[in-house]
Amino acid sequence: MRMFLxxxxxxAGLATGASMVLDHFQTPSNVAFATSGARIDxxx
Amino acid sequence: xxxxxxxxxxxxxxxxxxxxxxxxxxxxxxxxxxxxxxGFNPDSVEVHQDELLANQRLITGRITxxxxxxxxxxxxxxxxxxxxxxxxxxxxxxxxxxxxxxVLALFYAIxxxxxxxxxxxxxxxxxxxxxxxxxxxxTAGSWCVLALxxxxxxAGRFVLLPLLGNETFSALSRLLKPAHNYVAFPFMLxxxxxxxxxxxxxxxxxxxxxxxxxxxxxxxxxHPPAGKFNGGxxxxxxxxxxxxxxxxxxxxxxxxxxxxxxxFGMQIIxxxxxxxxxxxxxxxxxxxxxxxxxxxxxxxxxxxxxxxLTWAKHHHSLWVADELAKAEKSPPSPAE
Amino acid sequence: MAxxxxxxxxxxxxxxxxxxxxxxxxxxxxxxxxxxxxVTINDGKPGERSVSMACMxxxxxxxxxxxxxxxxxxxxxxxxxxxxxxxIGCGYCFYxxxxxxxxxxKTTNFGSRGKMDKxxxxxxxxxxxxxxxxxxAKYGSNRMAEGKLPLCAEMCSxxxxxxxxxxxxxxxxxxxxxxxxxxxxSWGWQTAYQEAINV
Numbered sequence: 073m074r075m076f077l078x079x080x081x082x083x084a085g086l087a088t089g090a091s092m093v094l095d096h097f098q099t100p101s102n103v104a105f106a107t108s109g110a111r112i113d114x115x116x
Numbered sequence: 117x118x119x120x121x122x123x124x125x126x127x128x129x130x131x132x133x134x135x136x137x138x139x140x141x142x143x144x145x146x147x148x149x150x151x152x153x154x155g156f157n158p159d160s161v162e163v164h165q166d167e168l169l170a171n172q173r174l175i176t177g178r179i180t181x182x183x184x185x186x187x188x189x190x191x192x193x194x195x196x197x198x199x200x201x202x203x204x205x206x207x208x209x210x211x212x213x214x215x216x217x218x219v220l221a222l223f224y225a226i227x228x229x230x231x232x233x234x235x236x237x238x239x240x241x242x243x244x245x246x247x248x249x250x251x252x253x254x255t256a257g258s259w260c261v262l263a264l265x266x267x268x269x270x271a272g273r274f275v276l277l278p279l280l281g282n283e284t285f286s287a288l289s290r291l292l293k294p295a296h297n298y299v300a301f302p303f304m305l306x307x308x309x310x311x312x313x314x315x316x317x318x319x320x321x322x323x324x325x326x327x328x329x330x331x332x333x334x335x336x337x338x339h340p341p342a343g344k345f346n347g348g349x350x351x352x353x354x355x356x357x358x359x360x361x362x363x364x365x366x367x368x369x370x371x372x373x374x375x376x377x378x379x380f381g382m383q384i385i386x387x388x389x390x391x392x393x394x395x396x397x398x399x400x401x402x403x404x405x406x407x408x409x410x411x412x413x414x415x416x417x418x419x420x421x422x423x424x425l426t427w428a429k430h431h432h433s434l435w436v437a438d439e440l441a442k443a444e445k446s447p448p449s450p451a452e
Numbered sequence: 453m454a455x456x457x458x459x460x461x462x463x464x465x466x467x468x469x470x471x472x473x474x475x476x477x478x479x480x481x482x483x484x485x486x487x488x489x490x491v492t493i494n495d496g497k498p499g500e501r502s503v504s505m506a507c508m509x510x511x512x513x514x515x516x517x518x519x520x521x522x523x524x525x526x527x528x529x530x531x532x533x534x535x536x537x538x539x540i541g542c543g544y545c546f547y548x549x550x551x552x553x554x555x556x557x558k559t560t561n562f563g564s565r566g567k568m569d570k571x572x573x574x575x576x577x578x579x580x581x582x583x584x585x586x587x588x589a590k591y592g593s594n595r596m597a598e599g600k601l602p603l604c605a606e607m608c609s610x611x612x613x614x615x616x617x618x619x620x621x622x623x624x625x626x627x628x629x630x631x632x633x634x635x636x637x638s639w640g641w642q643t644a645y646q647e648a649i650n651v
């Protein structure tokens with residue numbers, strides 16, 4: 073039972089960690105497709 | 117007057133030579149010979165959607181936008197993918213998920229719970245260490261979240277949406293969808309750990325062949341010999357590790373759309389991801405059944421890690437023999 | 453009741469991108485989201501054609517069919533719209549759409565791709581479809597509520613892009629092809645509406 077609970081905690085922790093790490097790689101479209109000729113306004 | 121007719125004749129000559137050249141350079145499209153109203157035929161090479169699609173799966177061109185995906189003008193395969201999602205997948209899901217549940221329910225109704233022959237004894241034996249149990253639950257817990265959130269994408273609109281209504285169902289799905297993406301990571305860790313720790317014990321051998329030939333003991337109520345993992349468990353192991361690896365590979369590709377492949381590739385990968393998922397769900401439902409309701413004494417293996425010795429002798433005789441032999445060789449040191 | 457469609461006459465399109473600019477301006481579309489785009493086939497070669505493409509508002513829309521949360525709906529004019537409140541950003545509609553109409557604010561798909569955005573035929577969105585400021589902020593202009601056609605077609609410099617009742621624009625196209633003697637066909641009509649304009 074204890075191992076099951078430990079696993080649940082680790083799952084939640086790893087998933088949260090993954091979301092934080094991956095958010096670093098997340099690019100909004102207006103940044104990803106920016107070119108030198110395009111002026112980007114921040115999205116509302 | 118004179119100049120106009122020369123210009124007109126020149127233009128006509130250019131147009132005709134242009135269309136001849138075009139006819140030689142591009143064999144596929146038709147060359148129009150009849151002159152339209154203006155006398156100059158800009159449509160000397162006809163380009164039709166059907167002709168282009170006869171040679172390729174999608175029509176692409178040049179675009180001024182920085183997003184290269186926007187180059188694709190039409191990808192009619194999208195409709196094929198849609199037909200598969202709406203017409204085929206729900207049936208596969210129903211057969212594999214509901215069908216498996218039905219078969220298991222039938223099995224339980226007929227056979228009932230498989231009890232320990234002769235009843236529980238007094239002695240127990242340690243079957244799985246804390247770490248083994250931890251990594252099993254890490255994988256199993258993640259898998260349950262992944263399976264349920266994945267099924268929600270496929271079947272939620274048929275099963276839950278009518279019950280919850282649009283707003284609530286969307287709110288729930290808005291949580292389940294990212295959960296599916298992020299819980300994939302503990303799942304991937306879990307299967308890697310399982311592979312490292314349990315690989316040696318899951319290599320198939322003659323004992324497993326004999327175990328399968330004896331029907332795993334289900335058919336005649338006997339107990340064919342088995343090691344730490346019997347043939348059926350080894351099958352589950354490889355399905356989880358290999359199937360899980362395939363799910364991880366396809367899933368990661370789906371999380372980074374168009375990095376590895378184009379729209380056609382993404383559609384194929386999504387189809388594979390869904391199919392393997394449904395097959396794994398069918399397998400795991402059986403695994404969950406036999407490990408809990410289906411057999412007395414089984415849940416102890418992953419619960420406390422200590423199983424009834426009689427049960428172990430019946431279902432994993434070779435492993436018990438090995439463990440007892442090991443214990444005899446190195447007797448436990450006396451407690452201080 | 454009118455059945456609204458788009459028709460781009462590829463033999464007239466000069467790739468000026470006025471339709472794209474008009475759409476972006478009228479709907480305040482953020483950079484990176486392309487509701488409408490112009491694709492040039494056979495660029496620089498004989499048989500070069502440019503086609504302006506956005507959501508075609510299909511019969512039996514594939515996007516609506518595959519959406520896991522059923523956030524799409526069809527208006528009385530047969531404009532295919534969706535609710536950004538219900539959208540979970542899974543990306544399925546992009547896989548299904550033959551025309552690449554759905555656009556997303558985020559490029560990667562973990563978590564979500566953000567709320568899907570696409571051409572609304574300048575019809576705004578749900579929540580009353582009243583042309584209010586709130587509707588404009590979320591979905592863009594609602595010209596249809598004012599009895600106007602989409603701005604892309606209105607601004608087309610050569611009148612290659614036509615919007616309006618399917619029967620009417622098909623007839624216009626038919627007359628053009630007959631008069632001038634050539635036409636590369638109504639791009640996307642077979643896929644979207646299961647009909648081709650025969651001249």
